[in-house]
Amino acid sequence: MMNQSNLAFKNNHYEPEIGVDPRDGKLAFYYVVIAFSAFLLGILGGLLQGLSRGGMIELPSWLGYYQILTAHGVLLALVFTTYIIYGFLYAGMSRTHGAFSPRLRKTGWIGFILTSLGTGMATVMILANEASVLYTFYAPLQAHYIFYFGLVFFIVGTWVTGIPMLVHYFKWKKTHPGEPAPLFGFMTTATILLWIIAGLGVAATVIGQMIPWALGMTDEINVVLSRSLFWYFGHPLVYFWIMPAYMVWYLVVPKVIGGKLFSASLAKLAFVLFLLFSIPVGFHHQLMESGISVFWKYVQTILTFVVVVPSLLTAFSIFATFEQTGRE
Amino acid sequence: MHLHKYEKIWMTFGIGSLVLFLAVLGVSAFAFGAQPPSHMHSVDSQNLEESVFSAPGVEQIDETTYRARLVAMAFGYDPGTIEVPVGSTVIFEITSSDVVHSFAIPGTNVNLMVTPGHVNMTEHTFTEPGEYLVLCNEYCGTGHQHMQMKIEVTP
Ligand SMILES: [Cu+2]
Ligand SMILES: [Cu+2]
Numbered sequence: 001m002m003n004q005s006n007l008a009f010k011n012n013h014y015e016p017e018i019g020v021d022p023r024d025g026k027l028a029f030y031y032v033v034i035a036f037s038a039f040l041l042g043i044l045g046g047l048l049q050g051l052s053r054g055g056m057i058e059l060p061s062w063l064g065y066y067q068i069l070t071a072h073g074v075l076l077a078l079v080f081t082t083y084i085i086y087g088f089l090y091a092g093m094s095r096t097h098g099a100f101s102p103r104l105r106k107t108g109w110i111g112f113i114l115t116s117l118g119t120g121m122a123t124v125m126i127l128a129n130e131a132s133v134l135y136t137f138y139a140p141l142q143a144h145y146i147f148y149f150g151l152v153f154f155i156v157g158t159w160v161t162g163i164p165m166l167v168h169y170f171k172w173k174k175t176h177p178g179e180p181a182p183l184f185g186f187m188t189t190a191t192i193l194l195w196i197i198a199g200l201g202v203a204a205t206v207i208g209q210m211i212p213w214a215l216g217m218t219d220e221i222n223v224v225l226s227r228s229l230f231w232y233f234g235h236p237l238v239y240f241w242i243m244p245a246y247m248v249w250y251l252v253v254p255k256v257i258g259g260k261l262f263s264a265s266l267a268k269l270a271f272v273l274f275l276l277f278s279i280p281v282g283f284h285h286q287l288m289e290s291g292i293s294v295f296w297k298y299v300q301t302i303l304t305f306v307v308v309v310p311s312l313l314t315a316f317s318i319f320a321t322f323e324q325t326g327r328e
Numbered sequence: 329m330h331l332h333k334y335e336k337i338w339m340t341f342g343i344g345s346l347v348l349f350l351a352v353l354g355v356s357a358f359a360f361g362a363q364p365p366s367h368m369h370s371v372d373s374q375n376l377e378e379s380v381f382s383a384p385g386v387e388q389i390d391e392t393t394y395r396a397r398l399v400a401m402a403f404g405y406d407p408g409t410i411e412v413p414v415g416s417t418v419i420f421e422i423t424s425s426d427v428v429h430s431f432a433i434p435g436t437n438v439n440l441m442v443t444p445g446h447v448n449m450t451e452h453t454f455t456e457p458g459e460y461l462v463l464c465n466e467y468c469g470t471g472h473q474h475m476q477m478k479i480e481v482t483p
Contacts, residue, residue, distance in 0.1 A: 066470060134467055140427050140444065141469060220374070223428060223443045263330070288430070289441040290367040290448035297366060298357060302350050312342040316335050 020091050021099035027108050028094070031087030034116065035080050042075030066132045073135030074126060077237075078154070079119050085244045086112075086161060089188045092247075093165050096182040097172045104164035111161030118153025121146050136234065137210070139226045145214035151206050155199045162192040183264055184251055190271040191243040194236055194278050201232030201282070224291040231282030235304070239278045243271065249318050259325025262317045270310035270317075277307050365440040365450045371423050373444035381423055386410045395419045400429035400442045403471035405462065411480040414457040418479075423447045429475065430466035441466060457483040 020028065045068045051057045052065060059065060090108065094100060100108065124146075125131040131143035169185040205226045213221045250267045254260050261267060283300035286292055331339075356362040371379050376399060384406045386396045396418050399406040412418055422431050424444040432439040433452070440448045454460070464475035 064470060066467070066472075132470070138428060138467055141467075223445060227428075227443070263332075265330075266335075286441070287364045288439060288448075289443060290365065290446040291370070291443065292366060293368065294357065294363045294366045297364065298354060301353070305346060305350060308346050309339075309343060312339060316338050320332070320335070 020094045023105060024094035024100050025091060027105070027112060028087045028091035030112065031083045031090065034119070035083035035087060038075040038079035038083065038119075042072050042080060045069070045072035045075065062129075064129055064132055066134070067126065067129045070132050070134050071123070071126045074122060077135050079123075081241050082115070082154075082158060085191075085240065086115075086158065088244055088247075089165060089191065090161070092184050093168055093188055096184040097168055100164060100168055101171075104168055107164045108161050111157045111159070111163075114153050114157030114160055116157070118150040118155070118157055121150030121153065123150075125150065137205075137226075137230060139205075139210060139213075139221050139223055142214055143210075145211060148206050148210045148214055152203065152211070155203050155206075159196055159199065162196060165189075165192055180264075183261075183267060184247065186268055187243065187247045187250070187271050190275045191240065191247075194243065194275050195240050197275075197279060198233045198236035198240065201229045202234075205229035224286075224289065227286060227289070228282065228292070231285040232280070233282070234285060235282045236278035239274050239307075243274060246270070246314055249314065253318065254321050254325070257322065257325050259321055259328065262320035262324060266313055266317055270313045273310040273313075274307070277303060277310070281307075365448050367421075367447055367449040369447040369449075370445055371447055373423065373425055376423070376425055380421075386412060386418075389419070392416045393419065395421065398422045398431070398477075400424045400431065400464065400475075401426050402429075402469050403464075403475040405431075405475075405477040407477070409478045409480060411482060412454060414454060414481050414483055416481075417451055417453040419449065419451045421447055421449050427468050428466055429464045429468050432463050432465050433460050433479070434463065436460075439465070454479070454481040457481045 048057070048059070048063075048068050049065065049072065052059045059068075122131065125144045126147070128144075131147035133139075133141045133143045133147075137143070165188055169181065169189050172185060173181050209221050209226050209229075212218045250261060281300055281304045283292060283297050284304050287297055287301075371381065376382065381397055381399050384397050384399045386394050388394050392415060394412050394416055396410055396412075398410075398420065400422060401424065420431065420438070420440075422440070422442050423446065424442045426444060428444070429442040430440065431442055431448075436452055438450055438452045440450050442448055458481055460479040460481060462477045462479060464472060466472075468475065
């Protein structure tokens with residue numbers, strides 16, 4: 001009997017049956033609420049752009065086309081994605097690793113408040129038409145310094161909320177020696193690490209270049225450097241969107257179809273590869289630019305395409321899971 | 329780590345095609361010179377009057393080769409029109425006096441980014457006479473959609 005329940009425990013190991021603690025659920029819920037509010041505002045921007053480009057409507061004089069385009073980009077590409085991902089990761093960590101400790105939860109809230117403060121600052125500046133620089137920032141087009149401070153709060157806030165998730169995972173490993181940790185935690189750790197490493201680039205250009213320049217402390221900005229730093233962030237940004245989607249494929253889809261994951265170690269390998277190959281790949285957004293040699297463009301093109309490897313692993317794993325479940 | 333036989337085949341095929349693709353790309357770039365514009369020369373964008381861009385325009389280098397030095401700015405190019413005879417090869421050298429722009433001739437291979445502080449270069453041989461439109465395809469401010477110039481290729 002004892003033996004059997006042990007066995008059941010082992011089989012279920014990657015998915016301990018515990019729900020999301022309501023106190024953690026609350027933070028995750030607020031992340032999702034802001035995500036969808038940003039989504040609604042953002043798609044409204046997209047609709048207005050389409051209607052005005054198509055000549056169906058004339059935008060009022062106080063509303064600029066590029067202003068809406070900036071709102072659309074920032075709200076959908078940065079705000080919606082980050083909030084929905086953080087809500088998903090935070091709830092998932094609580095579900096698979098147990099409730100967060102009060103201290104970690106508090107840190108999570110502090111990060112959430114910082115991020116939201118930054119989102120508010122940036123959104124207000126965009127709506128005030130003080131920051132129509134699109135979501136890629138396009139220096140030396142200049143935005144109001146409050147917009148840049150908003151970006152810093154946004155990024156730093158996500159780092160602050162990232163820390164309790166990393167700590168929660170490593171604490172679990174410490175208190176469960178010798179047991180394989182839930183895959184959700186491994187994947188969350190890889191995703192958060194990728195986000196922190198990628199965010200260093202955008203933080204460097206915003207703090208080191210754009211803020212001193214927007215405040216008038218420097219009168220010039222190194223444009224190519226600011227673009228390289230932005231794209232150092234801007235490309236891994238898409239991996240940051242992909243990885244949670246892959247987590248759903250690897251962890252949720254098998255549950256939905258009542259099967260089990262084809263191979264946990266291959267899933268882990270795919271995430272480690274994503275993390276490694278995310279680091280120096282931004283130059284492919286600057287292929288037509290002067291000031292970067294053809295050699296480095298080629299090296300980064302190779303590194304960019306290597307991401308095919310974890311994607312192929314994932315594709316195989318998903319179809320193998322379907323096939324395996326279908327044959328049972 | 330255990331790899332299923334099918335997975336081995338799948339990954340070998342996948343990684344193999346990737347290597348082949350990148351090798352083709354590398355050979356075409358480095359052996360056949362199919363490279364994106366990546367000129368390394370820099371210029372002081374605040375003092376273009378004191379640089380080779382002090383008098384932008386077209387200059388004949390030899391019988392069929394011309395050099396066009398152009399300055400991109402919000403929201404146009406200097407000069408706004410250039411003229412070359414059909415069959416000539418034009419070496420474009422472009423910089424910006426303000427923000428990031430681009431220089432693209434639709435229907436040709438000419439498409440490059442123009443960043444302030446740098447000079448970008450490409451060349452093109454005009455084999456058909458006519459009027460070629462040049463567009464900026466990089467967001468540069470509220471008048472971006474109006475930014476253009478013309479190249480007259482005379483018969
Ligand atoms: Cu990219
Ligand atoms: Cu433009």
